[in-house]
């Protein structure tokens with residue numbers, strides 16, 4: 001394939017089989033859906049129009065965003081809401097050439113306001129089944145503990161999840177990072193591991209490299225969410241390279257939350273050059289201005305990533321997923337066919 005005959009970059013990226021490994025399903029709640037669910041559930045909103053909502057999405061840090069994100073989630077009340085939210089996300093993912101997603105959900109955001117765990121889980125699981133039937137997109141569910149809450153609340157969440165553990169792939173750790181180190185959740189992660197769950201955690205988004213060390217050494221995570229600040233520590237970077245730890249990097253999220261001053265300054269290219277197993281993800285696309293394909297296209301344009309690097313990112317997303325080898329195989333075979341970038 002010569003460059004002149006090559007499809008435009010967005011088409012090339014869309015054609016790469018990709019998995020999304022860092023996506024908060026509550027963060028896919030578009031303002032239009034927020035109004036629709038609020039109307040259907042008779043929930044009052046502090047906004048009058050979609051434009052007003054979007055205008056409020058100007059963040060200077062993670063906490064600014066979290067405050068509005070938890071407020072938005074209050075319109076989600078019924079199993080149907082969670083089903084519809086998930087299916088709408090999967091339709092967007094399929095349109096972007098996504099083949100698989102491992103979606104986070106925050107049960108405590110819902111149970112703390114009286115929505116039973118089963119309403120959330122049943123709705124999301126039904127949306128995941130519908131996505132497989134309608135779109136052929138596969139998915140896993142990852143339960144996130146909110147790190148600004150205490151260990152006892154995390155243990156109560158694990159207990160509520162007990163009847164669903166055959167349909168939940170893993171647990172994660174999200175919400176306000178600074179001041180809530182991974183060590184706070186050592187025991188609930190240990191208990192989660194003993195129940196056969198895979199482990200991931202947000203670390204190094206705003207928090208220091210020490211939190212990344214803790215996620216590796218105290219929680220024993222299988223995969224790291226964000227990890228940007230690991231680059232400040234050479235020994236830690238070497239450890240991540242040597243272990244082949246997958247990093248779920250979120251370029252537009254990092255831009256919107258001022259983790260980076262511009263996409264041109266984003267460390268993704270440096271991560272790849274260092275041999276880190278980076279992937280590209282949307283995090284909370286309704287709040288950060290772009291779904292999976294937008295994240296790839298915008299960061300590729302800003303950093304001048306070539307097609308081999310883009311294929312590498314897609315490959316990392318498949319091999320970094322919790323799909324078993326047999327399920328990864330057809331996606332990897334498709335990637336190998338995309339000449340001339342075979343591995």
Ligand code: ADE
Pocket residue numbers: 024027062069174175176177202205253283284
């Ligand atoms: N919850 C939703 N998005 C998050 C993020 N980017 N960091 C921490 N917690 C989150």
Ligand code: ZN
Pocket residue numbers: 022024174202225283
């Ligand atoms: Zn996140």
